[in-house]
Amino acid sequence: MTPIYFKFESLIQEKQERIINAAIKEFVKSGYDKASTNEIVKEAGISKGSLFHYFNNKKDLYLYLLDHTLKVIENNIYTDINFKETDIFNRIGQIGRTKLQVMTTYPQIFDFLKSAAADDSPEVKPEFVEKQKQVLAQGFEKIYKNIDWSKFREGIDIEKSVNIINWTMLGYAEKEKEKLISYSEAGVGQLEEWDRYAEILKSCFYKIEGE
Amino acid sequence: MTPIYFKFESLIQEKQERIINAAIKEFVKSGYDKASTNEIVKEAGISKGSLFHYFNNKKDLYLYLLDHTLKVIENNIYTDINFKETDIFNRIGQIGRTKLQVMTTYPQIFDFLKSAAADDSPEVKPEFVEKQKQVLAQGFEKIYKNIDWSKFREGIDIEKSVNIINWTMLGYAEKEKEKLISYSEAGVGQLEEWDRYAEILKSCFYKIEGE
DNA sequence: CAGTTATTGACTAGTCTGGTCAATATATTA
DNA sequence: TAATATATTGACCAGACTAGTCAATAACTG
Structure with missing residues (x-):
């Protein structure tokens, strides 16, 4: 049984990424209903016919992006979590860095999820609600798994x-993301200053060092 | 010299608010270019002709909303600041409460500013950039005026x-706003829990009570 | 009452839509 | 090489929707 998106997934990765990013960008900008497939193909640098050759129609494209997005998050964010790390600041710092990393490949991937959650086109609303449960619920508890609350x-x-x-x-990462976009600054994506923020908050929330 | 928006501003306030909120909602949802005036009049419960009687065209409507929005913020947020309050937590708490207050009248007013900042339709981009400077720059310093940093x-x-x-x-207010929208809950808009958050952070940032 | 203004919604010319398909180019196989 | 299969193109379509108009009607004003 060849999968539905076989044709698309046979493309070289660079082209796939171009199409995915173009489509995400347009869906984020305009929402499902008003997103223009013409705009997508123009931005991706492919022909109209090709887009509908890879995906049968606009809805399938959208649902593919949803699946793909959730899979990327699942495969990168959640499976990269080091469960031996019990300090919440390090845990969150590590997740943040992975997120920024993912964003270098798919810059608007998290914006897409947010906009998909806000979108209420009847065409795709039910599908989203379904998929959302599946990943986010289990992911949420992974984030806090094995954290040492006794600190x-x-x-x-x-x-x-x-x-x-x-x-x-969230606030700090947003600030760093803006840098990432406006000037693809070297050293960004490291969230270097996070440790400084963490220190400040540790001194507030944690017990004094040595009982 | 009768002002440009004389006709609109002669309407009873309830109708003005309906139109403003309908228009803001649509512009937030779709951006300037793709926002539909048909959608706006439907949501506002007025006829197409009326909208173009109050405002000459789509662009004027948009620019009116921009002016109105900035004026509302100017007149409410910034002039409500109590400069005798030197504690930053109380200052920010008070501003937050005023913001939520404004949102009961114009629920998406801050979303509108954010989306206007992100919008880059050539039709309205230059006008926005101009207006933005005018208010935000001076407002920014007002927020921190007379704060007692020695604490x-x-x-x-x-x-x-x-x-x-x-x-x-920001994070806490966002959470409260969701409540405000989903169930117009009594007691919301008070940001009651802000004081608890403030206490936690005070114990971290401030000197120990009594020298 | 007459005169002014507010409000309506059917209407227009034109743009843009998602999707198709015959033609062309490229890859694969024999 | 020829033959077959697959990938890619973009002109094209019917129909939806666009911002804005305007003659008709309603409501208000003096």
């Missing part, structure tokens, strides 16, 4: 602390 | 600390 000070609100840590990483 | 512990990185505070407020 936190007595009496501190751990849930709120974790929120602060996550929002800090 | 911060010696040796702490104040810039990073302020980033953490802002990202935490």
